Amino acid sequence: MATYQYLIDYFNEAPLLIQLAWAVSCILFTAIVILTLYLKLIRATLRKKDIETARFRKDYESTLIEYLYSSSEDGNINDQQIAIIEKLNVSVHIKSKRKIIISILYNLMNEVSGEMSDSIKTLYFKTGLYDYALARLENKNWYIIAKGIGELTRFKIEEAHDLVEPFIKHPRHEVRKETQLYMVNMFRFKGLSFLDELKTPLSEWAQVQLLETLQKFDDQQICDIKPWLKSSNETVILFALKLAKMYNQFEVKDTLMELLSHPIKKIRVRVIEVLTSLYGIEAKEMLKANFNDLSLEEQISFFGLLEKLVVPSDEPFIEKHLFHKNFEIQLLALKILKSINIDKFMGLSKSTKSRGNKKIIQFVTNT
Amino acid sequence: MDTSTVKIILQILHYLFFGYAFTAITSYIILSVISGKETIEYLKKNSFVNYKDILSSTMSPSITIIAPAYNESLNVVENVRSLLSNHYVNYNVIIINDGSTDSSLEKLIEAYDLEKIDFIINHKIKTQSLRAGVFKSKNPAFEKLMVVDKKNGGKADALNMGLNISKSKYVACIDVDCLLLENALQKMIKPFLEETSAKVIATGGVIRIANSCIIRGGKLIDVNLPKALLVQSQILEYLRAFLLGRMAWSRLNGLLVISGAFGIFDKEIAIAVGGYDTQTVGEDMEIIVRMRRYMEEKNEKYRVSYIPDPLCWTEAPDNYKIFISQRNRWTRGTIETLKKHRKIGFNRNYGSFGMLSYPYWLIFERLAPIIEVVGIIYFAILVILKEVRWEYALSFLMLAYIFSVLFSIIALYSEELTFHQYKKKGTGYKLVLLTALEPFVLHPFILYAAIKGNYDYYFNKKKKWGVMQRKGLTSS
Structure with missing residues (x-):
């Protein structure tokens, strides 16, 4: 008691700065105690949650597999399935x-097809x-909306299209990307119609995901990509160029030729690469004539085109660049001449x- | 000098030390708040991302993992196996055997069925020449692997050789003894592909400590808290630095360093700036500063990103001698980089890079140990002169200590709510206890190493990397 009183007196008589330092120390110490206790609680909760998740997962996995394999041949829901739906109806409110249920259903969805896939979809609706x-789509948080759209995409819910x-046109690119993926997953190439009016950039990340989605479909009948090649949105053009290459769009060669004079260098380089894959012989003479006006990247791309489409009459042009100062061009020129x-x-x-040149020639000779 | 002048000088010194400590603490608080916001944003953004498409797509950009190796014969075969087990489709691995004097190359040749191939290198960056040459595997299962045997030139030189050889758009520079998780590349490549308003020039990842963790077949099986107090303390230090520091700098686009243990770079920019500097021991920090400077001077919008997921695990020093040697090198690297690029500091032409990031590193990283030691010496003089006002000294020492403990607890709290890697029962107590002990078991040695680093930088110019002995992570 005396010690306590001494401390109180000491504190009261101490200068303001010291009082402040001790007061802040006490507050911080209290925060440490609270946070430590809270940390203990969090760790215990997380451990418990991990155990419960594992238990529920095991339980629901067997229930859902049971649901799928108890389907009747006529496609109608039988009593056993109704009982499972009722059980799940209770759980989905938590x-x-x-x-956990969504995650299991999604994994199952990836493993089955046809009637079973339809059965999962039915379950998705019936369980709520x-x-x-x-x-989720009505939530004010953008990431909840994105999650909702992602889920509808994974379960192939076309019915939600209007919503x-x-x-x-959402301001967050993440939500836009999920919506774009939804459209393409549901409506394949028709789903790409959003590109017609797209004003915002289409990230490389979104482009790769869209192309991967498109490649999953058996029907590879692509729509007309010309309008996208003429888009005012640079990223739409770049995406359309990827489509042209991937789906061998020989019919857009004329548009590609026009794009060779596009003001953006990146696009011009990609166009040459696409023309290379489409055997764009028409581009060869044009690019050859303007070779010195091309940027270095375009020149390298053009030599890539020449490597594929070279004819003996190109020899004088190749000879001019055998010892080009750029390594890639020199290497390609030597390979082509060979x-x-x-x-x-x-x-x-x-x-x-030149020792350097001899080395490259030696390398091309050996390969 | 009369007594009043001395008193005035002492008063000024008091206020300078107080002001420095106050500003440092305020900056830590601000950075941790920003980190918290950035981490929440990151988790939200990644809560619905489907990485599978990127993972399996041949349309995904190519990445080359460049891993320099010097006398790593003990673990090199296992480490390479780990690098080859990544789930990303479009990647390859280049191991640069940097003039090893042990049997690293022979072991790799044997384990991966390697054969020498004809290869011509475009020397965009000057490096030491090849020694035994370039090797590829005859076994199609290892088609992603290339081993380059060159004359010794140091880590930076080896990485430059990798930059010359790589045909990919992006390069992941990694220490060969690091354990990379299977999903590391797709997570690290995301910022490069996602950003449309600025060019992402580099992405850094969190480095986690793998001592005592169970690793089998190049995969992380179980995360354990090491027994050694030194290693435990480093875990806490890394959590603080990565979760409460770098996340904030990432949000402010002010990152000056990406750990040399794991980072992905835009190869074109890395080559355009001349690759890694072979004259510094802090090549990981230096290249980032140079790349940023290059982009600023070109007046192009850019970002250096940072991924907080625990993707890369490495072995931390478990004895004080090696620890001090490592931190000594880090200090010298920081001094060299800041000195080399001093033009940037407090220069408005470099925007926040020059007015915020550089000054922060200079004042709170470069000068911090010096100011601390000066403070200790000054305090000792006051003790000798019996001029210490103990009631002030004790109250402020206590405040500083309690703040440091609280700050570490916040880092733990952040870890538990995000990545929750140390799950085992009892680990929580140990970590909390560690927050109280760490200022005594780690900080004095960090300070000593930093001062030694300063001394070596100015008076022992010949000192280069120092020894970093590793025991290997292939435990089970």
Whole structure:
């Protein structure tokens, strides 16, 4: 008691700065105690949650598999399935359990097809999971909306189209991307119609995901990509170029030729690459004539095109660039010469004095 | 000097020390708040991301993992196996055997069925020449692997050789003994592909400590808290630095360093700036500063990103000698980089890079140990002169200590709510206890190493990397 009184007196008589320091120390110490206790609680809760999740997952996995394999041949829901739906109906109201059920259903969805896939979709509707996903679309948080759209995409819920479509112009690019993926997953190439009016950039991340989605479909009948190649949105053009290459769009060659004079260098380089894959022989003479006006990247791309489309009459042009100051061009020029006139190529090592050039020639000779 | 002048000088010194400590603490608080916001934003953004498409897509950009190795024969075969087990489709691995004097190359040749191939290198960056040459595997299962045997030139030189050889758009520079999780590349590549308003020039990842963790077949099986207090303290230090520091700098686009243990770079920019500097021991920090400077001078919008997921695990020093050697090198690296790029500091032409990031590093990283030691010496003089006002000294020492403990607890709290890696029962107590002990078991040695680093920088110029002995992570 005396010590306590001494401390109180000491504190009261101490200068203001010291009083402040001790007061802050006490507050921080209290915070440490509270946070430590809270940390203990969090750790215990997380451990418990992990155990429960594992238990629920095991339980629901067997229930859901049972549901799928008890389907009757006529496609109608039988009593056993109704009982399972009723059991799940109770569980989906609890967020953590709902999350587990969705995750299991999604994994199953990836493993099955046809009737079983339809059966999962039916379950998705009957258990009320669909309503929860729709409720997410009305949430004020952008990431909840994105999650909702993602879920509808994974379960291939076309019925939600009218509710999802307006998000194509959402201010957050993450929500826009999820909406774009939804459209393409549901409506394949037709789903790409959002590109017609797209003013915002389409990230590389979104482009890769869209292309991957498109490749999953058996029907590879692509729509007209010309309008996108003419888009004022640079990223839409770049995406359309990827489509042109991936789906061998020979019919857009004329548009590609026009794009060779596009003001953006990145696009011009990609166009040459696409023309290379489409055997764009028409581009060769044009680019050859303007070779010196091209940027270095375009020149390298053009040599890539030449490597594929070279004919003996290109030899004089190739010869001019055999010792180009750019390594890639020099290497490609030597490779091309070797392929069209081996005798002339073999004679090069004798005529050149540069050690560096000899090394490259030696390398091309050996490969 | 009369007594009043001395008193005035002492008063000024008091206020300078107080002001410095106050500003440092305020900056830590501000940075931790920003980190918290950034972490929440990151978790929200990634709560619905489907990485599978990127993972399996051949349209995903190519990445080359460049891993320099010097006398790593003990674990090199296992480490390479770990690098080859990544789930990303479009990647390859280049191991640069940097003039090893042990049997690293022979072991790799044997384990991966390697054969020498004809290869021509475009020397965009000058490096030491090849020694035994370039090797590829005859076994298609290892088609992603290339081993380059060159004359010794140091880590930076080896990484430059990798930059010359890589044909990918992006390069992941990594220490060969690091354990990379299977999903590391797709997570790290995301910022490069997602950003549309600025060019992402580099992405850094969190480095986690793998001592005592169970690793089998190049995979992390179980995370354990090491027994050694030194290693435990480093875990806490890393959590603080990565979760409460770098996340904030990432949000402010002010990151000056990406750990040399794991980072992904835009190869074109890395080559355009001349690659890694072989004359510094802090090549990981230096290249980031140079890349940023290059982008600022070109007046192009850019970002250096940062991913907080625990993707890369490495072995931390478990004895004080190696620990001090490592921190000594880090200090010298910081001094060298800041000195080399001093033009940036407090220069408005470099925007927040020059007015915020550089000054912060200079004042609170570069000068901190010096100011601390000066403070200790000054305090000792006051003790000798019996001029210490103990009631002030004790109250402020207590405040500083309690703040440091609280700050570490917040880092733990942040870890539990995000990545929750140390799950085992009892680990929580140990970590909390560690927050109280760490200022005594780690900080004095960090301070000593930093001062030694300063001394070596100015008076022992010949000192380079120092020894970093590793025991290997292939435990089970």
